[in-house]
Amino acid sequence: MTQWIEIGALDDIPRLGSRVVRTPGGNIAVFRTESDEVFALDDRCPHKGGPLSQGIVHNKRVTCPLHNFVIELASGEAVAPDEGCTHTHPVKVENGTVWLALRQAAAVS
Template sequence: MNWIDIGALDDVPLRGARVVKTRVGCVALFRTAETEIFATSNTCAHKGGPLSEGIVHGRHVTCPLHNWVWSLETGEAQGADEGRIATYPVRVEDGRILIDGARLASRSAA
């Protein structure tokens, strides 16, 4: 894996999100109550809503447009909804968030 430093852990609020702009589109970073960090596409697969503006609860985010719930771990829609959003490996090292650059580069443009 090719780890890229994309910011400080403290830049993402607890139970909140931030957007990182990349050459292939926007990635949403989510921080859970347990201080875990997840990275996904910022675009809801249902109607294209901005997931970073959704509600973070547990290891899920609810889209602000139509209330679809997405797993931050797997990217799968929860409940009766079907679909998947892209997820990206991230880790925290010395208070910095690192994302797998190789995985990010392999995605198609958003």
């Protein structure tokens, strides 16, 4: 099951910046590009777990603040020569409001 949660207004996320959403499954970083595209990744670099939300956003990438790993925002994949992947999350903008999809475990009978 997927549940969409409202994150807030697009304008509340700075261009080339991010916001952190705390979830039971861990922190999710929601990024905004200069052209107002929005992406969501686990707030954890695949290299050593650095907080991607504190990284530098450029084009459609974020650079981890700890060891300069560069991560593609759309796929969560590290840019060569680095290796690794961070989990992505569905995100959308409707009428200026940012929505994030969270997966919920199915109830067990």
